[in-house]
Structure formats: C-alpha cells, structure tokens
Amino acid sequence: MQPLVQRKPGAQPGNQNARKHGFYSQMLSRDEKLRLKPASDREGLEEEIAVLRIKFGELFKNVWHCKRIVVDATGVGEPVAAFLQQALGRRVVPFKFTARSKSDLGFSLLAAVNSGRLKLFAPDGSPEYQAMLFELHHTRSNYRPDQTLNFYVDPSDGHDDFLMSLALLVESASSFEPRTARGRIARDRTLQVPVVQDNVSSGRLIQSPVSQNHLSSGLFA
Numbered sequence: 495m496q497p498l499v500q501r502k503p504g505a506q507p508g509n510q511n512a513r514k515h516g517f518y519s520q521m522l523s524r525d526e527k528l529r530l531k532p533a534s535d536r537e538g539l540e541e542e543i544a545v546l547r548i549k550f551g552e553l554f555k556n557v558w559h560c561k562r563i564v565v566d567a568t569g570v571g572e573p574v575a576a577f578l579q580q581a582l583g584r585r586v587v588p589f590k591f592t593a594r595s596k597s598d599l600g601f602s603l604l605a606a607v608n609s610g611r612l613k614l615f616a617p618d619g620s621p622e623y624q625a626m627l628f629e630l631h632h633t634r635s636n637y638r639p640d641q642t643l644n645f646y647v648d649p650s651d652g653h654d655d656f657l658m659s660l661a662l663l664v665e666s667a668s669s670f671e672p673r674t675a676r677g678r679i680a681r682d683r684t685l686q687v688p689v690v691q692d693n694v695s696s697g698r699l700i701q702s703p704v705s706q707n708h709l710s711s712g713l714f715a
C-alpha cells in the first residue's frame with residue numbers, strides 16, 4: 495500500500511487557477527461574476543471566451559449605449575449573436591450572409607458612400623485605421639447574371655473584416671429612427687427641452703461633425 499502524501503497548501507506547481515480567478519475578480523463586477531459560470535457551463539466555453547462575451551455585452555449596453563447592433567450570425571457567429579440577443583434583447587439583429595443578403599448589403603454600402611452619408615474619422619495613425627483603409631482600397635466586386643453583387647478583398651491581398659464591419663454598420667443605421675426630443679412650456683413660460691443622446695451602433699462614425707475623410711465613390715470600381 496502506497497503511503498499517503500500530504501498535499502501542500504496552496505496551488506500546485508503549474509496551476510494557474512488562482513492567478514486567473516484573481517484576474518477575474520479585478521476585471522468583473524459582482525453581477526458579471528454571477529453570469530460567468532452559467533455562460534461557461536451552458537455552451538461549454540472556455541472561461542476566457544465567456545468573459546469576453548460578458549464584457550462585450552456590458553460595453554454595448556453601458557459604455558457605448560448602442561441602440562441597434564447588427565451581428566454576423568453566419569456559422570460560428572450564430573452562438574455569439576444568440577448570446578448578445580439574450581443579454582441585450584431586441585437591439586441585437588442577427589445577420590446571416592447569403593449571396594442575396596450580401597448583395598443587398600453591398601448596394602446599401604455603395605448608396606451610403608455615393609450619397610455622402612458615410613464618412614470616416616480623420617486618420618489617427620492607428621493600426622486599425624490603416625488596416626481599414628487598406629481593405630477599402632483593395633475591395634473588389636463581381637456582378638452576377640442574376641443582378642446580385644459580390645464584394646470582397648481577395649485572400650491574396652488580406653482580410654475583409656473591416657470592410658464587412660463597415661457594411662454591417664450601415665445596415666444597423668438603415669432602419670434606425672432616433673427618438674425626437676419634445677419640449678413643453680413650463681409654468682414660468684420657459685421652454686424645457688431634454689437632451690437626447692441616442693447612438694446607433696458606432697453611430698458616431700456616421701454622424702460625427704469632425705469626420706473629414708469621405709470614402710471614395712470609386713469603391714467597388
């Protein structure tokens with residue numbers, strides 16, 4: 495019979511659980527911690543992925559105050575869209591890419607560009623901004639016999655994540671109607687008008703008065 499070996503107190507060598515959960519305790523609020531285990535158990539996610547989902551939900555709702563969020567729900571994106579729908583409700587709109595839906599998305603993007611409704615912030619020198627411009631400059635298109643449009647960045651040139659995100663942003667704003675501020679005459683006969691600061695998902699990108707660079711109307715040339 496093997497003699498019993500008394501286990502030393504504390505975490506064993508190589509065990510990162512204490513460090514990981516210490517990190518969670520600093521990054522997550524009490525409410526977020528309560529939602530972490532159900533989020534992990536329900537879909538069998540790694541806790542790190544579950545943390546990201548929870549934090550994104552909080553950003554959309556309480557930091558960016560998004561009123562409409564269009565999420566790629568194609569393939570592996572479907573559970574992400576479902577999670578955000580559960581967390582944020584009707585403000586989340588799943589979008590599944592098909593030949594027809596992508597074509598409609600492309601035509602909407604072109605319409606927003608050519609009408610001057612879509613603008614970009616002035617360059618900030620960030621890698622993300624540079625990557626977005628690169629994708630926009632390398633966008634290609636094919637017009638099919640059935641009058642549908644395909645737009646993309648050739649894989650040999652790179653990815654098209656920013657391009658598709660921009661198209662989904664236009665989609666999120668297409669049917670959004672911001673609330674109208676209504677004033678009333680108070681007893682002292684002064685007009686009181688509440689300030690309304692509703693934003694579409696990243697809506698500042700579309701309506702910001704500091705935007706200087708217009709997308710080229712030659713996109714998809």
